[in-house]
Amino acid sequence: MEQRRPTTVRPEPSHRPDPPATIAAIATPAGRGGIGIVRISGGELGALAAALSGKQPAPRRAVVADFKAADGSVIDRGLLLHFPAPHSFTGEDVLELHAHGGPVVVHMLLGRCLELGARMAEPGEFTRRAFLNGKIDLAQAEAVIDLIDAETQAAARSAVRSLQGEFSREIQGLLDELIALRVLVEATLDFPDEEIDFLTAGDALGRLARLDERLRRVFSRARQGRLLRGGLQVVLAGQPNVGKSSLLNRLAGDELAIVTPHPGTTRDLVRGTLHVEGIPLHVIDTAGLRETSDQVEKIGIERSWRELERADVVVHLVDANFGVGEEDRAIADRLPVGPARITVENKIDLAQRPAARGETGSGVLIALSAKTGEGIELLRHELLNLAGWQPAEGVFTARERHLSALNETATHLAEARALSNRLELFAEELRLAQSALATITGGFSSDELLGEIFSRFCIGK
Template identity: 60%
Template sequence: MGRRPDIITAVATAPGRGGVGIVRISGPDLSSLAATLGNGKLPPPRQAIFGSFHDSDGRLIDEGLLLYFPAPHSFTGEDVIEMQGHGGPVVMQLLLARALSLGARLAEPGEFTQRAFLNDKMDLAQAEAVADLIEASTVAAARSAVRSLSGVFSDAIGDVRDQLIDLRMLVEATLDFPEEEIDFLAAARAVERMQAIAAALRDILDRAEQGALLRQGLHVVLVGQPNVGKSSLLNQLAGHERAIVTDIAGTTRDALKETIQLAGIPLHIIDTAGLRDTGDTVERIGIERTWKEIEDADVIVRIVDARHGITSEDEGIDARLPSGVPRITVENKCDLAQLDTQLTETDQSTRIRLSAKTGDGITLLREHLLKLAGWHPHSEDVFFARKRHLGALSSALAHVETALEQNQALELMAEELRQSHDALGEITGEFTPDDLLGEIFSRFCIGK
């Protein structure tokens, strides 16, 4: 998507009611528009002035603050105006209508941030961090996102990219002067430098994978027959009474979702209807939804009653569960079965014996969920990454490793290093196609 020199506007605060709401305007040369909104007086740059806002017919809308940010010292790099009024939805719509009457159009999702990217106020990774910070569901996720927004992730990518550029120049020079007796690559320790680049990429990829966990979390689906303790387990993991628990089979008739934090990772725990044959229409619909949730699961926690073990009905459920999805068998109600808590792990399966009622053994489940997620102890230097970032980093690393295998095939080595360089450029937006930019920013909220 190319530059759009027109004026855009949107409500920049969340929908609903609040003490303060903001309408943002961005575009080229908004000084006259700012003066109009300031009742004939141009606000001083970056200084809030108190005044009244009127509609196109001169009727009072609200009283509030007006700010004017002349380019390039603004979020978008263009002239930006903010009208800050009382945060009621009607007031915000009236202020938005005023901006539209002065020649602005309604902004598309993410268009303010997209203009900031196009005007070199931030790179693409930082732009994506804006949306990630807004959507962060845990403290650790928010801290990681703000680090990416400040450019820490981009700087790490930039350091590796600079090393690749130097190495590519060396290889190209060697190709240009093959008759020289001096082995440029050996003298410059090119192999060692490629190994260092590969090691740096592995470290960034590891930290990015941890950051992706913070961003996306883990979808954990609890499944099993009625009355095996799925809802009790959800309540125990959530730390409060989220689901209704009774001895009546079929109490849970629809999927209940609860997001909890585990080592900073958002775990989206989904309690589902008990799986059984039933003539109850409502319960049957709940069971159908259960199977849909199972299809999207990152981890399936199959719960059985420790007093009975795995029954033929449990084996029937097990046969229908999708292959390739990590699975934990929880033997619940070990207190009633008078059994100790226990974790048994083999290459094929994992069983955890616990009591969802007393909480005994819950720590074993929490720790194993983190293990399945791939989480390992890390400081706060993880990179809040998206799926496309992981793909680009993996591609960059693979090309460097292939270059190392080329030995003296310099033409092939040069091509692999070029492709690695290009892959890193996709992360920051240096080589990102316009259609991908459109897809990325379309997922932002309006007003951002």
């Protein structure tokens, strides 16, 4: 019979034979500031606090203390805070030393902590210990770095929702429904001779359909969160002198690229970032795509093609005065198949045409003027449409691995539905779906995955 919660690889604290090593790190950014914080986490830290300050601070109370060197001289006077286990961020004893924020002072304090037996924390080790000690799950741990890295208010709010457990609660709700369904299936397998048909009595296929629908809703919210976190990679492509640099400048609202009437002005990649509905759009202006004997321009064109392979969206610019010509079609044929594509007819101010959006055999076509700005909003909205953005409240931050896990879960549920008349295979697909889903919050997660995730954190987190 199944447990109600997924098995996890992280050990229970009571099962550790040895106390955790004491780790220390500077928790504030490098450079000068009003306050510098050194954070320490480990086993019993009373002796370290006494050696450092001569005091035993009361739990969760800021105490004014002189932080002393080994010879008894004062390094600095500041605040000492003690968060005893298990009521701390890491679940271990934690000390925080709040000193004046000069780089020399905080490094002297860190050095003193290392003299007293602590070791330097690895990147993300404080958050990793919080995860291992059950204070947060893996999705919440990733939300910590997402909050730090947020580029917009919308991204920050979505990261906070994940950090507070909103995404995790959605995943756990899915797991609870999936486990309940597996219980029905296992009961039918374990008692094949019973007169009761557990699958029919428990509406197994109806449960599976409702589970599918809930999974789709969670995926939609997670996909929005991934867009807020990472944004879209938009690459501008086309012949020389079709207005790619002018379009980049118009979108970014700044003179990022040099604009001249001479073809071949842009010889290397120029990048700019703008935010539309809170989504970062990373726009890259490329060298004009043409045959050339100029070695510098040739290198720029080669780099342009490499960037096009990595794009989420390719904006193919053509001149509105001439439309899509033979050379434009040759470029279009060479563009990578994977990225979404928008064809833009630029310079409608010269062609005396109105801004417009239309559908063609190859996709969406937008007529605009990068010079005057007419039609730019049509392009912005189209980029959001291609991203799948739908403004909604309650979006939580998510990562590509989360979307992959949700997709894998959906695939196994679809396989289960197809195999509903073959009970053993039906049960196996449900088990695989649960395993895939549980990786999001940390159940069944490998040490390699944990190492990759936490290595991206800064030292003091």
